[in-house]
Amino acid sequence: MNANFARRDFLRIGASTIAAGATSTRLLSAAEPAPPRKFRFVHLTDIHVQPExxxxxxxxKCIAHVNELRPRPDFVITGGDLVMDxxxxxxxxxxRLWKLYDDCCRDFDMPVYNTIGNHDIVGWADDSPISPSDMDYGKKLFADRAGRGKVYQSFDFGxxxxxxxxxxGQKPGSRDYLPLLDDKQIAWLKNDLATAAAGKPxxxxxxxxxxxxxMQMALGSNSLPGDKSMVSNAYTLRKDLLKHDLRLVLQGHVHVRERIDYGKISYIQSGAVSGQWWKGPTLGEHPEGYSIIDVDGDSFTHHYADYGWQAVKA
Ligand SMILES: [Zn+2]
Structure with a gap:
């Protein structure tokens, strides 16, 4: 409903459990309730908010749809590309874009955890008017305004x-981006999975x-993804990840509804809140929407919510 509500709720849920770059342990006192076995959260990605x-x-409208869900979601995760560009x-x-994003997010009745997308990064393009020496160049603005000081982090719920x-990541010798997890983040991730995530889905x-x-669906059976459409070192990480209880990978960027179950891991692409950048359903077949995830014990169910947006004519 308002910033104070979200802030208070975040402090209650997140402050003692958020683990960014460090392990997080908490002993439950006798007075504290056991973590919930059942909970619900939503994944909203590729929002691309803009004045146009x-x-x-x-x-x-999407936020109101989330707030009206019953059972009420315990929290919101956003998947990046929060602002247009x-x-x-x-x-x-x-x-202007970040102010718009901040203003809209005050409508949420529950805490929001933001993930960074390529369009949330300042100046990573050869034709950007912003100099690399500018204090806001890069990921700082996302960290300060949406990431609680971080560009990657972890937390527990239930x-x-x-x-x-x-x-x-950034393309070597260039201002352009390249999707990957950099070495520093991988070192942090390995530690986080071995400690904070131990024994948890x-x-x-x-x-x-x-x-x-x-690419195979949209462009042809033998089409391969370009170097900007998948995380380039996901394959090399796979063996390590299989040692842990990774169940679900929530994805965005491509604006389509898609679910790939491979072995024990589900890769779910949650369409886009913006559809095709607010010009209608992506490729005419993926309506504006988001994912609802219901957790029960150590399993989950997923469905896609179309919140009923009709594109406005330019
Ligand atoms: Zn993207």
Whole structure:
């Protein structure tokens, strides 16, 4: 409902359990209730909020849809590309976009955990008007305004462990981005999984997909994903990840509804709140929407919610 509610709720749920770059342990006192076995959360990705095409109204409609769900979601995870674009625009536009995002998010009745996307990064494009020496260049603005000071972090809810990843690396010798988990993050992740996540079912949230069949579906059976449509080192991480109880990888970036179950891991792409950048359903077949995840014990169910947005004519 308002910032104070969300802040208070975050402090209650998150402050003692959030583990960013460090292990987090907490002993339950006799007075504290056991962690919930059943809970619900939503995954909203590729929001791309902007002043144009009714996007603010669309995002607020989506938020109202989330708030009205019953059972009520315990928290919201966003999947990146929260604002239309910070890669190629000037500072006034960037400030306007983030202010819009902040203003809309005050409508949520529950805590929000944000994941970074490529379009949330300031100036990572050769034709950006922002200099690499600018204090806001790169990921700092996301960390300060949406990431509680971090670009990747983890937290616990119930008996589950959630990891919000930064899937956006930088192309060597370039200002351009390249989807990957960098070495520093991988070292942090290995430690986090071995300590904070030990014994718990794990959810990863990554903006760029680890896996997708998007290209084969949209462009042709033998089409391969380009170097910007999948995390390039997901394959090399796989063996390590299989040692842990990773159940679910929530993905975005490609704006399609997709679920790949491979072995014990489900890779779910949650469409896009913005559809095709607020111009209608993506490729005409993936409506504007988001994922609802219901956890019961150590299993989950998933469904996609179309919140009923109709694209506005430009
Ligand atoms: Zn993206």
């Amino acid at each position: 095409l009714g996007a603010e109204r669309g995002f607020r 910070c890669l190629k625009v000037d500072k006034a536009r960037i400030e 008996t589950w462990h959630f990891v919000l990843l930064d899937s956006i 794990i959810v990863f949230v990554t903006h760029v997909p680890f896996y997708t069949a998007y």
